[in-house]
Amino acid sequence: xxxxxxxxxxxxxxxxxxxxxxxxxxxxxxxxxxxxxxxxxxxxxxxxxxxxxxxxxxxxxxxxxxxxxxxxxxxxxxxxxxxxxxxxxxxxxxxxxxxxxxxxxxxxxxxxxxxxxxxxxxxxxxxxxxxxxxxxxxxxxxxxxxxxxxxxxxxxxxxxxxxxxxxxxxxxxxxxxxxxxxxxxxxxxxxxxxxxxxxxxxxx
Numbered sequence: 001x002x003x004x005x006x007x008x009x010x011x012x013x014x015x016x017x018x019x020x021x022x023x024x025x026x027x028x029x030x031x032x033x034x035x036x037x038x039x040x041x042x043x044x045x046x047x048x049x050x051x052x053x054x055x056x057x058x059x060x061x062x063x064x065x066x067x068x069x070x071x072x073x074x075x076x077x078x079x080x081x082x083x084x085x086x087x088x089x090x091x092x093x094x095x096x097x098x099x100x101x102x103x104x105x106x107x108x109x110x111x112x113x114x115x116x117x118x119x120x121x122x123x124x125x126x127x128x129x130x131x132x133x134x135x136x137x138x139x140x141x142x143x144x145x146x147x148x149x150x151x152x153x154x155x156x157x158x159x160x161x162x163x164x165x166x167x168x169x170x171x172x173x174x175x176x177x178x179x180x181x182x183x184x185x186x187x188x189x190x191x192x193x194x195x196x197x198x199x200x201x202x203x204x
Contacts, residue, residue, distance in 0.1 A: 001044035001204065007083035008036050009076065009090035009122070011051030013069045017114065018101040027091035028170045029053035031138070034196035035087055036061050042200055047083070049075045051090055069093050069119035076122055080129070085203055087136040088123045095119060127157040134159050134203055142166045149179055160202055162195070178202060 010032020014022040029050060036048045037058045046061040049072055057063045066072045069092045080086060095116035105112070123137050137158045139149040142165075149163035161179045168174035174195060177186045180202070187195065 001039060001042040001085075001200075004044045004084040005047065005082055006036075006039040006044040006085045006087065007047045007049070007076070007079050008032055008039070008087045009049045009051075009072060009092070010036070011053040011055075012091040013051045013072055013093045013119075014067050015069065015093050015096035015119070016100050017097050018103065018105045020104055023093065023095070023097070023116075025091035025093055026169055027051075029055050029090075030172070031174075031192050031196065032087070032089035033058055034193055035089060035199060038196040038200045039085075039087075042204070044085075047079050049079075049090070051092075069096065069122070073120045073122050073125070076126060080126055080133075083133060085134045085136065086126060087199075088126075089138055091140070092122055093119055123156050123158075130157055136160045136162070136199065136203065139163045140166055140169070146177060146179070146184065149177070153179055153181070160199070162199060 011029035012025045012027040014024045016022045033055050036046050040046050040061055048061050049064045049066060051066060064075050066075055096119050098115040098117045135158045137156060139152050139161055141148045145163050149161050153161040163179060164174050164176040172192055173189050174192055175188045177184050
């Protein structure tokens, strides 16, 4: 990866409802941070766009902290033109609240209806301007793991997709498969650090 620029998204995003409440996805960010470390070890210049996490930033990696999906998308667009590899590892929220309350919403004991609107699909939008870059995505699934991941691989014009089972979230181990257009390599209960090495070798 020497002389290559690797752009990675990691962590989750938060979409605020009011100043203190938000909707989000459950993600520790471990996989994205490990991929950043592994890419750096292989000589790449790494740009890590991170949603909120409790992780220590990788050494010698440019880290850009964001909160919302729109903020993450803006930073991806800013740096994408410079990169050779884009790894979309973040758990980006699919929806956001149409109107964020300026003040804390008071509890009334009654039902509260929130109108949600779609967030930009970062990976899909970026795939439209892919060019010669390598695109790597992730699919977290609770059912039809391989089928759903293969569909995403095709729809988003990816070179590699890593399919993970939902029960691997926030764990140091994971089960799933690395999928390319002509190969499926399954893995079971392996350390995420080892998976990061496997993914990096696929990119190389």
